Amino acid sequence: MNRFPHLALAGAAVCLSGCMSMSRSETVSALSTDWTANGRVDEITLTKGELKVTPQFDDIFKAKVKAKLDACAGGTRPLRLEAKIDRLDKANPVMTTVVAGANVLRGEARLVDIVTGKVVADYKVGQTIVGGRFAIVVMGEAEEQLSEAFGDELCKQAFPAPK
Template sequence: MKTAAAAIAAVLLSAAFGLGACAPVVTGGPPLALPAALIDTARAGSITVSSDWLRSEDDFTDTFSDELRQELARCAVGTYPLDVRVHLDRLHRNGRLDVLLTGEGMHTLSGLVEFVDPARGGRVVGRYPVSVGVQAGGRVAGLLGDRQMMVSEAFGRDLCTQAFGRNPRGPAVTRATPG
């Protein structure tokens, strides 16, 4: 009974503080480049996200998944579906007040991404560590900007560059962050 009460208290406490954690969905291991044949033929299938304890908004996983899917749709343009598993281990967003006062700040996100081939029994066919940092964008952007979207877009763009050798974003008007 004590254990159940402690578990319920932990869940309620984590919900109250906007924290979330779950067991990693990745198997882990050294980086593994996608086979050359998949670079031009792959597209993103399902996206599954897990994380360490991250301080984030309630909608972070949705925002992250949406941004990652948008980036991958621009660089993984083939027809062969690969599932994408992501484990995020670090998220830092500069506080809005700090950025407003100093005009500076950096948002960072890191994790491990695995591309999994469901047609081959869930075999991992690509694995990439991703770590990105995005400038807060000055006082106004730091105060009003969507920090989660900015760092998630940069994460997806870096993954595209590593896995598929191409930046999915063209002119600056199509992206929220430089690069």
């Protein structure tokens, strides 16, 4: 099966329409069903490598991730999210205008029972958001965009909506 026509079509759609998100996330150790149903994230800690981010990044990240988690994890048992960001690449505005660009985030998310201090889940979080010339404004807000994507990924992996 030749994938080139599909990739070319997807690339053209991105250039014409806006953004496309790709996940490279995985579960290292899953949250138990009890925690999924009854957990909520009360605290967020963030560690990061040598990233080129604004001085406001920590506050942006915590606020955006907390807002996402508040929407998907509304239980009564308190958790702490220990987030670690290893990579955060922002799209080059010139390249995004001409062809396309990508905002990339790679990191880890650990959920810790605040009462016992025990790690109850561990996830790898990876998001790549590709945008074309019509998405230049959205792609320019990389820190906000990737922080929301981190929260979305954690919601999908740890606190999926009931079926």
